[in-house]
Amino acid sequence: MYKITFAAISLVFCLRLNSQELQSPSAFLGYELGTRFTPHHRVVDYYEYLAKTAKDRMHLMEYGKTYEYRPLYLAFISSSSNMKNLEEIRKTHIANTEGKEESTKAIVWMSYNVHGNESVSTEASMQTIFDLLTSKSNYLENTVVIMDPCINPDGRERYVNWYNQHKNTPFETDPNSKEHHEGWWSGRSNHYMFDLNRDWAWLTQKESQQRLPHYQKWLPHIHVDFHEQGVDSPYYFAPAAEPFHEVITDFQREFQITIGKNHAKYFDAKGWFYFTKERFDLFYPSYGDTYPMYSGGIGMTYEQGGSGRAGLGVLTSNGDTLTLKDRIAHHYTTGMSTVEVASNNIATLNSEIRKFYMPKNFQYNSYVLSGNKDQIRKLTSLIKKHQIEYSHSRQTTAKGFNYSTGKTGNHKVEENSIVINTRQKKSTLVKVLFEPNAVLSDSLTYDITAWSLPYAYGLNAIATNAILEGDESGPVETESSSLNTNAYAYVTDWNGMDDARFLTELMQNKFRVRSARQKFVLQGKSYNPGTLIITKGDNEHISDLGLALNQLAKKHFKNLEAVATGFVDSGKDFGSEYVKLLTAPKIAILGGEPTSTLRFGEIWHFLEQDLKYPMTVLDSDYFSEVNLETYDILILPDGDSYGNFLDSTTQKKIDRWVKLGGKLLAMGSSLETLAEEDWIALCTKTKVKDSTSIIPETYRNIAREEMKDEITGAIFKVLIDNTHPMAFGYDNLYFTLKEGNSAYEFLDEGTVAYIADQNKPVSGFAGSNAQREMANTLIYGVQERGDGAIIYMVDNPLFRGFWENGKLFFVNSLFMLE
Structure with missing residues (x-):
């Protein structure tokens, strides 16, 4: 008995000693937290140190790597007894969501630094995890906390390195100082300039794809996404603003209030300012607060004032100094408060998440x-x-x-x-x-x-x-048989991104490919415009053409038809001018001001990751020095203030290049500047005014009145001229996601996709004035000019990488236009 007691006492003493010896972030890093930004690799060092030193209460897991090869981690922390049974706790929790078992633990997931230049949250995470392992360890007796210390390491490092290069010593609080003004490529986005906080549902980015399986594995009761906003904004926390999606339950609404009131208790005691129920709604499904809501948890965004403008300290508009230490304290407080509320509401959280997953009767089942x-x-x-x-x-x-x-x-x-x-x-x-x-x-x-x-x-x-x-089994996928090596040509359809990737790989491997401009019938089978034709005569330099094509076809889910002749039953023969030999274009994209980083990134990611096709970035800083004749296509992404870039000299340069055979692909707001020039066939549509009332609006109603002119990401029905090469592979109907109210007249020639007089959106919000303006307007079109062309994209077919049905318009613009 004495030996057992002594052993137990020794164990407790060792655990206490271990806890006392656990170094705080400041002690480990060698500087006071909040006096500098911690590089990502040092953040990793600290988390690895904690996992090693407090291994009975913490587990650190690398769940992936970023595009720039930085590691992504999850830290699991709880009491030592819980950690010994972590997998059983997870299984019981999941069984509880299925109504099979009852759980006695809460799962809280906290995500930090999804926007790289909202950098305070990773700093706050280190203090949070330290205190949860030491002074606040009582919260962990019935709670498992999962922490992602940095969702976006690439963006964070971009910001931290930039700030360290430009800051004064000591730091300068004057908001006009360079250290408070990031350049064009800020640290907000990931490597491909995507906003990871809008990618939860669409999973276009590597970081999101690697994180979600672990989130699905745990389905936490509470998920917090830590953010920053403008320097002058007080702290924001739940409850969220309207609109709430109708599927959000009464409990989810009420528990947001419960958490918010607990935060307010601590903020009130400190005299800190905050706001709730404004600006940040719960509707769009791909955020770090909404996606968890639609997955049964309590999803929340916490917003601290600061972001990339704040640095280590900055003067606000009311003359106060906002420091990194202040920002850490605020995020630390809401993080701790969240875990506290979870720990105090175990039964309710488990009961309600079980209810969430019970069968429901929706309008559409x-x-x-x-x-x-x-x-x-x-x-x-x-x-x-x-x-x-x-x-x-x-x-x-x-x-x-x-x-x-x-x-x-x-x-x-x-x-x-x-x-x-x-x-x-x-x-x-x-x-x-x-x-x-x-x-x-x-x-x-x-x-x-x-x-x-x-x-x-x-x-x-x-x-x-x-x-x-x-x-459940579905139709049986038929394997494509080996191709006849003595065929005259191999033919395949053109109507999707698998076809596009097949084409670009053929081009990269020096295959010569033709495309039918018109519908034809051969060997009793009908083929639509855009159909790809690979002839033996064009590809004599390829040994074992049939074998090589068969391997690529299987890779891209393609079925190839081997044909014995180029003499068609009806339509144009393979040697006709209506069967065009495609060439691999040299593509350039304008980068830097005035383009939007997000819109630029969508094109960059699409070409490199989706289409697997090379491109060249031409920065606006040296664009005037570039010989455009090196390139076949120039893309102008959506952006702001194109008037400064497209001055008369630049326009003349681009126009001359187009006339010589170049293709200019202009997107979004770049059209606004181009539409003012006489060498452009595009005309802005005259705005339609609402004349139903001449009574001035009250100040309070101005914002809502202005919404009559706005379109907030609504879907419209679009008609298509699918005989045009830009629309090959489409039927005569398309649905476009319209982000704004830009409206242009039809082109005299070359209108490819357009909204007719059915101008009400099929889904989403469009104001009454904006709806009227959308009637009979251009969506996509092509203007021939000299030997080249100008391609107009009013709407963005690559929006956030998830509007899959628009991507072929973009591909056609690159490869199918003559």
Whole structure:
């Protein structure tokens, strides 16, 4: 008995000694936290030190790497007894969400530094985890805390390095000083300039793709996303602002208030300013607060004033000095308060998350989707990552809402359709991602108001209130047989991104490829415009052409038809001028001011990661020195103040290059400047004024009145001239995501995609004035000029990388236009 007691006392003494010896961030780093920004590798060093020193209470896991090869980590912390049973706690928690077991623990996940130049949160995370392991360890008796100390290491390092290069010594609080003014490429975004806080649902970026499986594995009760906002803004915490999506439960709303009141208690005691219920809503599904909400948790954004402007200290507009130490204290306080509330509400959290996952009866209980196999494959790949279940339809007809026609009735179900119903665990997420038009309780929103995946992927869809069942196995994918090596040519369709990647790999490997300009029939089979043709005569330099093509076809899910002749049954023969030999263009993209980093990044990521095609970045700083004749295509991304860049000298340079055969692809706001010039065929549409009232608006109502002129990310039906090469691979109907109210007249020649007189959005918010202005306006078009062309993209087909059905317009603009 004495030996057992002595051993127990010794163990307690060692644990206490270990806790006392655990170094604070300041002690470990060698400087007081908040007096400088900590490089990412030193943050990693500290977390590794804690994991080694307090290994009974902490586990550190590397879950991936960024595009720039920096490690991504999750830290799991709890009491020593909980950590010994961590996997059992997780399994019990998941079983609780399925109504199988009852959990007695809370799971809190805290995400830091999703925006790299909102850099305080990673600093705060170090103090938070230290205190949770020491002075606040009582919170961990019934709580597991998961911490991601830096979601965006690439962006954070970009900011920290920039700040260290430009700051004064000591730091300068004057907001006009250089250290408070980042350049064009700020630290906010990741390597490809994507906003990772808008990528939770779409998973276009490596960081998001690697993080989500672990989030799905745990489904935490609470998720906090730590942010920063403008220097002069007080701290923001929950409850959020309207609009709330209708699927958010009463409990989720109420518990946000519970957490907010607990934060307020601490902020009030310190005399710190804060606000709630403003600006940051809970609607768009791809945020770090909304996605957790739609996954059953309590998702929250915490916003500290500061961001990339604040540095180590800055004067605010009211004359106060905001320091990094202040910012750390605020984020530390809300983080600790969050864990405290979770620890004090174990039973409620577990009861309510179990209720969240109980069966629900939504307006639409099944979604039937069919269409392009490439798009179906891409969509099912996405929803699998969200653990959304689907099956293959057995139905021949379904009664419901047709997305393309906007009508309700009986509709034929196409062969090989997939069915996604709401009789599954992720039913709420299914509704949010697939519903035709989300209910909007307030027009003043923080982000886009429409995103329905059937529209985004260009699929035929029916939403029905019936619970449709399907075949889990689905249709059997037929393997493409070995190609006839004696064929005259090999032919394949053109209607999706698999086709585009197949083409670009062929080009990279020096295959010569032709494209049909018109529909043709050969060997009894019909082929649409855009069809790819690889002839033996063009590719005599390729040994074993059939074998080489077969390998690439399998890689890109392509079926090739071997044909014995170029003499078609109807249409144009393979030697006709209407069967164009495609060339691999040299592509350049304008970077720097005045382009938007986000819009530039979408193109960069699309070409490098999605299309696997090379490009050259031409920065605006030295654009005047570049010989444009080196390039076949120049892309002007959306941005701001293009008038400063497109001065008369630059315009003459670009116009001369276009006339010689160059293709200018102008997107978004670059069109506003170009439309003013006489060498451009594009004309801005005259604004339509609302003349129903001449009574001046009250000051309070001005913002809402202004919304009559706005479009906040709404989906519009678009008609297409699919005989035009820019629209090869499309039917005559398309749905565009319109981010703003820019409106242009049809081109006299070359209008490819346009909104007709049906100018009401099919989904999302558009003000009454803006709707009228959208009638009979251009979406995409091409102006021939000299031997070249100007391609107009009013709407962005690459928006946030998730508008899959727009990508082929972009590809066609690069490869299919003569």
